[in-house]
Amino acid sequence: MTSRGRLAKYSLWQFRDFVMERGIGIVIIGFLWGYVMFEPLRRTMGGQWRGDQLSPVWVILLQVSSAVASLSVLIAMNGLVSIDRKNGYYRFLFSKPVNALAYYAQLFVVYMVGVLLAMALLSSLAHIIFPAFSIVNFVIYSALIYIAMGGIGFFLSVAIRYDWLTLAAIWLGSRVLRGVYGPKNDWRSKAVELLPPVHRLDDVANSLIGNGTAATSDVVWLLGYGLLFFALGLVILRYASLAD
């Protein structure tokens, strides 16, 4: 028998795994985070509660929604490749006529669809209490951050075991280091330019979630950085051993 594995059909199983193991958790965390942040505010403000972008709550909503999107990507990326290697699941998966690159590239895309659906659901809830909050804009922002952050996460998951922690550390570390050394005009300011362009996220979040636009250079930086690391992850997967 020489038939190839039915990877496209298997994407349904991958999506099911996402929903059961990560998607439900993402929605619950996002909902609870939003609820404990905004329900007390809504009660306190009473009749003063406004659902437009001039509301004082808008800035908080931007911050929280952006953070929920980042956290969702972290959860989605956790162990994407490394769990299969660590636990030895790769043995049965890849003794079948399946290309590991195609398998994990598809997994990355399926999880992206899962994250975007979860974000669409959460933003629909946010839209109910805050009509100015655009579901479409937030989903587009989530897609951007998934590729930017998820691309690095994918690379880390291929390269090391503790991918989730490392991704969080790199993301936060880049923010701190860029804040400290970025404004200086020395070698350190040039060195931090190599770090993930997290400093561009705030502006992108404000403009993209707010009015659906963003500076092209910021979007290109974020997408390019993520896609570059995603491609590097695929290269490592191609040339390194699947087994530890």
Added chain:
Amino acid sequence: MDFLSPTSNGDRAPAIVIEFKNVGKTYKSLLGNSVKAVEEFSLVVGEGEILGIAGPNGAGKTTLIAMMLGFLRPTTGSIEINGAPARQYVEQNGIGYLSELIAIPSKWRADTALVRYATLAGLPDAEISGRVGYVIELLGLEEHRDKKVKALSKGNLQRLGLAQALLRDEKILVLDEPTHGLDPVWTQRFRDIVEDLRRPDRTMLIASHNLDELQRLADRVAIIDRGRLQRLVATGYEQAPSATTRFRIAVARGHEMVRAAFPQAEVAGRDEFDVTVHGIQELNSALANLIAQGVLIASVVPERSVLEQQFREAVGES
């Protein structure tokens, strides 16, 4: 081709299916220490052959199999399957593989795990249900099919691992410690299954600690130790050596006549004798003599099988 000569039955030499070409694997630590897991391993396996791989713990059996499936890259040399690089062959054709460590996500149900693997194996939807049902019945997993993997016993998990390896009608099967954790009933059942799987166009590799199992199932056994191929042993009895061998003979009637045929026979128990002969020709002559005199032989068991004897010599044990 002499690599298959001990087991070849026909005139035509079987085609080479798997070829290890001077394969080596060295693990290096971050501190620069290196361990050679496999060294200069060369071997060819022919179509229709069952090759056993035997060796003590840490001999390099599993590393060798991992390289054959393309999970590990050899440091030196190469492995080809049907003329293609090993990993390329596996990605294009698949291999029925049972690993030593049965690693299936614990939350999966036994039957859905098989459906998933069948999908990855490329079985069409119309065939999946039937094939999954077949392997579940073959491996006696009917009452466990709804259970989660984490709820399965070691033996049932092993059977589930074997079931996923048999989902397709594979041309190549690789079984690493296949009877590990199986009870005696299922160990025997496994042997029957392997015998049923034997086909002229199917090649099988079985790595095992169990020499008796390999003696029964394999055509040849590669004995490896410290990462090197130490010896290649044909298991057929026509290859039995002419060297001195000890047997235990049990006699049902006429035990007083045993010493006449075997002067050096030692009493090993009630109606049992240990005898030393120089080759099976001498054994058969002496037994024929005893039987002609009315002695009733209950059993003749070699103290060590041909394989066990070779194994002990190869790995330096006595």
